[in-house]
Amino acid sequence: MSVLTVCPYCGTGCQIIVNDSDTGERVTGYSKSPVNSGKLCIKGYSGLSYNFSKQRLKYPQIKRNGEFVRVTWEEAFGEVSTKLLGIIKRYGPDAVAFQSSAKCTNEENYLMQKIARLVGTNNIDHCARSCHSPTALGLITTLGAGAATGSIRSLEDSKTYFVIGSNTTEQHPIIGTEIVKERKKGKNLVVADPRKTQLAELATLHLQFNPGTDVALLNSIMYSILEEQLQDENFIESRTQGYTDFKTEVEKYAPEVTEGITGIDPQDIREAARLIASERPTAILYAMGITQHIHGTENVMSVSNLALLTGNIGVRGSGIFPLRGQNNVQGSSDMGDLSEWYPGYVPVDSPRVKKFEELWQKTLPKTKGLALSEMFDAAADGRIKAIYVMGENPLVTETAISDVEKGIENLELFVVQDIFMTLTAGAADVVLPAATSLEKEGTFTNTERRIQKVNKVFDPPGEAKPDWWILNEIGKRVAGIRGYVSPRMIFEEIGNAIPSYSGASYDNIYPTGKQWPINSDEPDGTEILHTKSFPIGRGKFIPVSYGPPAESVDEKYDLIMTTGRNYFHYHSGTMSRRTDILNRESPGPYAEISPEDAKRLGVRNSQYITIESRHGSIKTQARITNRVPAGIIFVPFHFDESRVNRLVGKKLDPLSKIPEFKVVAVRVLT
Amino acid sequence: MKEVFAAISKDFETFGTIEKEGEVIFDKVNDFEHISEKRSRYAPKEFLIKRNENVLLLEEQTRRAVFGVKSCDLKGFYQMDKQILGKDPFYTERREKTLFVNFVCNEPCDGGFCTSFGGPILDQYDLQVLRDGKDYHIMVSDKFKEYFNDYREEGDSFFSRFSESFNSKMDVLPVDGLEGRMKWNSGLWKEFASRCISCGACNFSCPTCYCFDLYDDENERKREWDSCILSGFTSSSAGNVRKDLDERLRQRFYHKYVYFKKSKGEYLCTGCNRCVEDCPVGIDIKEVITHDYSIE
Numbered sequence: 001m002s003v004l005t006v007c008p009y010c011g012t013g014c015q016i017i018v019n020d021s022d023t024g025e026r027v028t029g030y031s032k033s034p035v036n037s038g039k040l041c042i043k044g045y046s047g048l049s050y051n052f053s054k055q056r057l058k059y060p061q062i063k064r065n066g067e068f069v070r071v072t073w074e075e076a077f078g079e080v081s082t083k084l085l086g087i088i089k090r091y092g093p094d095a096v097a098f099q100s101s102a103k104c105t106n107e108e109n110y111l112m113q114k115i116a117r118l119v120g121t122n123n124i125d126h127c128a129r130s131c132h133s134p135t136a137l138g139l140i141t142t143l144g145a146g147a148a149t150g151s152i153r154s155l156e157d158s159k160t161y162f163v164i165g166s167n168t169t170e171q172h173p174i175i176g177t178e179i180v181k182e183r184k185k186g187k188n189l190v191v192a193d194p195r196k197t198q199l200a201e202l203a204t205l206h207l208q209f210n211p212g213t214d215v216a217l218l219n220s221i222m223y224s225i226l227e228e229q230l231q232d233e234n235f236i237e238s239r240t241q242g243y244t245d246f247k248t249e250v251e252k253y254a255p256e257v258t259e260g261i262t263g264i265d266p267q268d269i270r271e272a273a274r275l276i277a278s279e280r281p282t283a284i285l286y287a288m289g290i291t292q293h294i295h296g297t298e299n300v301m302s303v304s305n306l307a308l309l310t311g312n313i314g315v316r317g318s319g320i321f322p323l324r325g326q327n328n329v330q331g332s333s334d335m336g337d338l339s340e341w342y343p344g345y346v347p348v349d350s351p352r353v354k355k356f357e358e359l360w361q362k363t364l365p366k367t368k369g370l371a372l373s374e375m376f377d378a379a380a381d382g383r384i385k386a387i388y389v390m391g392e393n394p395l396v397t398e399t400a401i402s403d404v405e406k407g408i409e410n411l412e413l414f415v416v417q418d419i420f421m422t423l424t425a426g427a428a429d430v431v432l433p434a435a436t437s438l439e440k441e442g443t444f445t446n447t448e449r450r451i452q453k454v455n456k457v458f459d460p461p462g463e464a465k466p467d468w469w470i471l472n473e474i475g476k477r478v479a480g481i482r483g484y485v486s487p488r489m490i491f492e493e494i495g496n497a498i499p500s501y502s503g504a505s506y507d508n509i510y511p512t513g514k515q516w517p518i519n520s521d522e523p524d525g526t527e528i529l530h531t532k533s534f535p536i537g538r539g540k541f542i543p544v545s546y547g548p549p550a551e552s553v554d555e556k557y558d559l560i561m562t563t564g565r566n567y568f569h570y571h572s573g574t575m576s577r578r579t580d581i582l583n584r585e586s587p588g589p590y591a592e593i594s595p596e597d598a599k600r601l602g603v604r605n606s607q608y609i610t611i612e613s614r615h616g617s618i619k620t621q622a623r624i625t626n627r628v629p630a631g632i633i634f635v636p637f638h639f640d641e642s643r644v645n646r647l648v649g650k651k652l653d654p655l656s657k658i659p660e661f662k663v664v665a666v667r668v669l670t
Numbered sequence: 671m672k673e674v675f676a677a678i679s680k681d682f683e684t685f686g687t688i689e690k691e692g693e694v695i696f697d698k699v700n701d702f703e704h705i706s707e708k709r710s711r712y713a714p715k716e717f718l719i720k721r722n723e724n725v726l727l728l729e730e731q732t733r734r735a736v737f738g739v740k741s742c743d744l745k746g747f748y749q750m751d752k753q754i755l756g757k758d759p760f761y762t763e764r765r766e767k768t769l770f771v772n773f774v775c776n777e778p779c780d781g782g783f784c785t786s787f788g789g790p791i792l793d794q795y796d797l798q799v800l801r802d803g804k805d806y807h808i809m810v811s812d813k814f815k816e817y818f819n820d821y822r823e824e825g826d827s828f829f830s831r832f833s834e835s836f837n838s839k840m841d842v843l844p845v846d847g848l849e850g851r852m853k854w855n856s857g858l859w860k861e862f863a864s865r866c867i868s869c870g871a872c873n874f875s876c877p878t879c880y881c882f883d884l885y886d887d888e889n890e891r892k893r894e895w896d897s898c899i900l901s902g903f904t905s906s907s908a909g910n911v912r913k914d915l916d917e918r919l920r921q922r923f924y925h926k927y928v929y930f931k932k933s934k935g936e937y938l939c940t941g942c943n944r945c946v947e948d949c950p951v952g953i954d955i956k957e958v959i960t961h962d963y964s965i966e
């Protein structure tokens with residue numbers, strides 16, 4: 001039998017056909033898919049072996065006297081619910097926190113936030129905090145919707161691509177290949193990236209700017225647009241607000257002034273400005289290079305200013321494309337698994353929360369909860385007593401990790417629901433074995449807002465169960481939910497809770513998915529957003545001024561480290577490092593370092609080095625490459641034996657609370 | 671044909687091409703009527719080499735019959751035979767127990783170039799089926815004659831006439847002498863490498879590729895489909911000597927059109943066009959054939 005479902009990796013959301021064991025477990029791209037037209041990257045083709053790994057968790061376990069003991073589901077539920085209820089009774093509901101996952105389905109994310117809120121807390125957050133929380137906040141502020149404005153397919157109509165802070169061919173490969181193909185046909189490509197990525201090599205113009213200087217770069221591009229009067233006056237006049245204040249701010253950023261900050265030649269800035277503003281439609285694609293900064297939200301608003309200024313929004317081929325790192329970041333954010341929003345981005349303190357009180361028949365909490373980046377600190381200082389984690393590995397992915405460890409130690413209850421015994425699961429009191437996305441039903445929403453059906457191919461091993469089933473059992477015991485019999489039933493409730501999902505059903509989104517909003521006005525979904533107006537009426541220009549990153553080099557810490565993923569791995573490596581081909585291609589930790597720095601430091605290729613920041617140090621292997629310029633090193637964060645997030649400081653973007661994963665001052669010791 | 675199918679399905683577990691959400695895939699079938707004649711989405715090589723399996727245990731395989739394979743894909747398996755039949759016990763066990771029924775295409779497909787390598791009528795097959803309106807003409811290998819005792823024998827002329835007309839409908843590429851024309855230092859390889867994202871699709875889709883990687887998973891030793899485009903390819907033995915992507919891409923084409931031709935007398939390509947269809951960046955193997963190397 002073969003089953004049509006969705007790739008478990010990046011937010012592109014390629015549709016795959018997977019054969020079951022009777023038919024050879026083959027993976028093929030679905031050629032009718034509007035997302036990937038049958039194409040896949042290596043993670044789609046060779047990334048599924050983790051499903052069959054012998055290391056999968058098969059039974060619920062409780063830690064007794066420091067050792068995990070196998071228990072029945074009944075015992076595990078008893079332990080978790082008794083302790084949770086006890087803690088809530090003793091300390092109040094805000095003493096518990098939930099961490100959901102962008103790798104889980106919409107149904108599961110919806111259910112987890114519902115449980116959190118029914119027990120009385122907004123302490124529900126997930127990994128979108130560390131990737132696209134600035135996008136949600138930034139674009140909701142400026143445009144009224146925190147999502148990609150166009151479709152992957154619409155990129156074929158672009159004349160120019162402006163890619164900033166996205167290594168697209170490695171991180172969203174099938175979207176990257178669209179650009180590669182169009183570039184070959186002669187389209188313009190401007191890439192702004194401190195590293196020499198594959199797209200940078202193919203680009204018309206590569207702006208290799210200094211990490212963390214995005215606002216200065218973007219403002220100077222907009223300065224040049226105004227200088228040469230390339231702005232779209234018509235669009236500004238009829239569709240936007242706040243132009244005058246914005247203009248006053250941008251006028252301070254002559255390329256000659258910003259050169260000292262960004263390191264980019266004014267001529268190149270002007271050339272970029274001309275391409276973006278005149279060779280329209282221009283699509284602007286960005287990822288973590290924009291968001292993972294203490295100025296992440298301002299960076300996003302700056303990108304939005306550029307789109308508004310050039311009228312690159314609402315037309316096929318134009319638009320803003322925040323590329324989502326994980327398969328369901330868009331969906332898990334839509335579901336309200338963020339501590340400041342109920343489902344559908346209803347602010348927790350808004351009168352509109354009443355709607356959920358009616359739907360769930362309960363008085364709900366209305367103050368902001370803790371962000372993911374704050375939960376473990378709160379545990380360390382005793383405010384949080386219980387954390388329930390679904391499919392996350394914070395010991396590897398959170399910054400300043402030593403506090404995460406201290407936080408966990410301080411908890412009275414730490415529950416981890418996962419598919420493997422991750423570093424984090426190993427620290428838990430109760431471990432609940434979950435099914436993978438190939439072993440269950442549900443929906444994912446990809447980076448272009450397309451809600452896609454996820455279908456079951458294999459049976460989970462041992463007694464492992466789908467996350468929704470586990471949450472359902474917990475919810476019945478601690479939150480008084482009546483219980484759901486299937487993900488379909490949860491999805492129907494999502495349609496009632498979130499207006500932009502209201503017209504979607506399991507039957508009408510299969511097989512090729514539909515892009516939200518799907519409602520009575522747009523029963524087939526919406527390919528391009530903001531064609532005539534914005535959800536907030538007029539698009540808002542927000543003046544953004546440049547502020548330096550939290551960290552800068554000094555005599556001791558003389559290099560800037562930037563972190564990220566590589567092509568073969570996915571986040572903390574829970575899946576990809578248990579997948580033969582992917583792990584073989586990238587078997588261990590490393591740091592990319594320029595030949596100039598390597599020479600200066602006397603480092604040879606493959607040599608073990610120590611990287612030290614003001615917050616910690618790790619050992620890793622040097623990889624000498626021209627992909628990074630002198631002064632910058634790049635370190636992927638997939639490897640728990642060399643946890644680079646130990647080196648990242650705790651300073652957060654005050655608006656979105658994202659840490660600055662992209663700029664860390666370090667030194668290299670041999 | 672229905673009767674033949676019924677007789678075969680008594681002795682074999684039967685699979686065939688069926689349509690699912692508009693895609694032609696292989697699955698179990700119990701009725702000949704369910705089998706699609708359309709070209710399958712992929713070459714069904716997982717019937718011979720599983721995508722991932724434990725190699726510490728070779729279980730006896732059931733006999734399987736696979737209906738609806740296209741000739742270009744089947745031809746690939748005969749080319750695999752020349753390299754691994756009798757050597758790879760897993761492949762050999764499955765190959766010997768699998769009966770392939772190839773459906774000859776009535777019309778050329780989009781992009782395919784099988785006529786450059788002989789066209790859709792193969793000279794090696796188990797059961798080769800050519801539909802003519804409601805009638806089926808079938809070429810039967812000695813191994814499976816028993817199923818056709820009750821049928822009328824005809825000469826080869828129908829097939830050769832078909833072959834002639836089919837071949838006239840598809841452009842033949844200038845493959846002759848390619849092994850002498852291709853250039854080691856051609857600019858093609860670097861240009862391909864600038865676009866390639868190392869997805870492996872060209873290998874996974876190819877009906878002639880069979881390479882795998884070996885790894886240990888607790889008490890099992892497993893093998894998994896591999897791709898020679900990846901830099902870690904063959905790292906379980908000597909490691910990949912081709913450090914750069916352009917060298918690895920060139921190796922793939924040289925293996926197909928130079929080395930195999932020189933060692934085995936034929937090109938290791940069936941003209942199925944599957945690597946072109948699945949390549950996300952539009953790298954077209956036909957360009958390797960038609961490229962003018964003389965000006966480089």
Ligand code: SF4
Nearest residue numbers: 007009010014041044
């Ligand atoms: S591009 Fe993303 S969704 Fe598509 S196959 Fe690769 S990892 Fe999977």
Ligand code: SF4
Nearest residue numbers: 866867869870872949
């Ligand atoms: S299919 Fe194309 S992109 Fe993928 S490895 Fe082959 S040549 Fe490279």
